[in-house]
Amino acid sequence: MPNYKLISFPLCPYVQRALIVLAEKDVPFERIDIDLANKPDWFLKLSPLGKVPVLQADDNVLFESQVIAEYLDEVTPGSLHPTDPLQKAKHRAWIEFASQTLATLWGLYTAETQEVFETKRKELLEKFARVDEQVEGRFFAGDNFHLVDGVWGTVFRYIQTFETLGDFDFYQGSEKLRTWHNAVLARQSVIDAAPSNYNDQLLAFVKKRDGYLATLVKTEIAA
Template sequence: MAALKLISHKLCPYVQRAVIALTEKGVPFERIDIDLASKPDWFLKLSPLGKVPVLVVERDGREVALFESNVICEYIEETFAGIKLHPQDPLTRAEHRAWMEFGSAILGELWGLETTTDPKVFEGKRQAIAAKFARVEAALGAGPFFAGDRFSLVDAVFAPIFRYFDVFDEVADLAVFADTPKVRAWRAQLARRQSVRSAVSPDYADLLRAFLIRHDAHLLKLAA
């Protein structure tokens, strides 16, 4: 079996996807956290985009660096035994891949939500995220996971999104999930999953709060 190293950052939600997929599959790996504000030269040589995650696979005496989280998750699914994280049906599988991309679009909105100092930009992002979750609500079935009883890569993508709100909710009620009961139930179910819980270090919440403070995030002003 290939030896795996996952180059990581403690706050990165895209890294969490890969960690969750590896954990669900029961695949051993070494996690190496780096500081994205001071990227080591060895990392820049590995990562064409200078971003995490990067999965380093040792094979035939050489190292192959895979980048982009969805590519890494697909490789994990196709290569390792264990539970299947994608549906067998090609059309359903393609649908799942599309929702994974939708999750990435939500993360794009979240970046603005957590870094902006502008109240108007913040509100625009909040409304955009709420609207996207309304679309997710319409796509969900009876649960407990995205595709019913089976945990999938879509769940691995959305779990890190929900984790942000565990910290945000301590500051203010953003009402993002006010009208999405299925999403709320899904969020709660994923929060209990061991692979999700173990995808971050114990200091995750403190690190995220510190990130918000460094960016003078408008979100923190809502606490008053």
């Protein structure tokens, strides 16, 4: 197996996507965290888009979290994708939908006004209602954990933190979504993909952005 190095940033949901597969597949790797506000030159030379995660496999450089996740899944025994091509394509489609949901979440927690926040919250409700129709069990496709579950885990982690700030009704009372959320967030690979003080770090970030959501963060958070 090649020598793997994952260039990372602690709060990044896309980095978590790669970390979850590395943990699920028990792949040894070295992790290098960088400061995204002050990207090192060596990183900018390596990363065509200037974004994390980047995976170095010996001298080969891979970028884009889903490319990295799929590669790691393919070169290790077993698969976190279904074998049936149609089901696999469906999982990939709902992974892309999770990426779009992450973009909406970014819009929510950086919204400067309550009005923009509400627009983003409504967009999120619509997205969760759409994915709710697809969920078939404890996990996305029943009892087995797949790549798609890990990716949605990075969405649920934000929801878990934001739910401490108010009743935003993200899942509109859906038992199915709540069960899926709980099952994914209880998975060891998903737990270990974020720092243990993730909640505080995310709230500190929200405070620093000083948008509408920051007004709901009551306590002083040490960054």
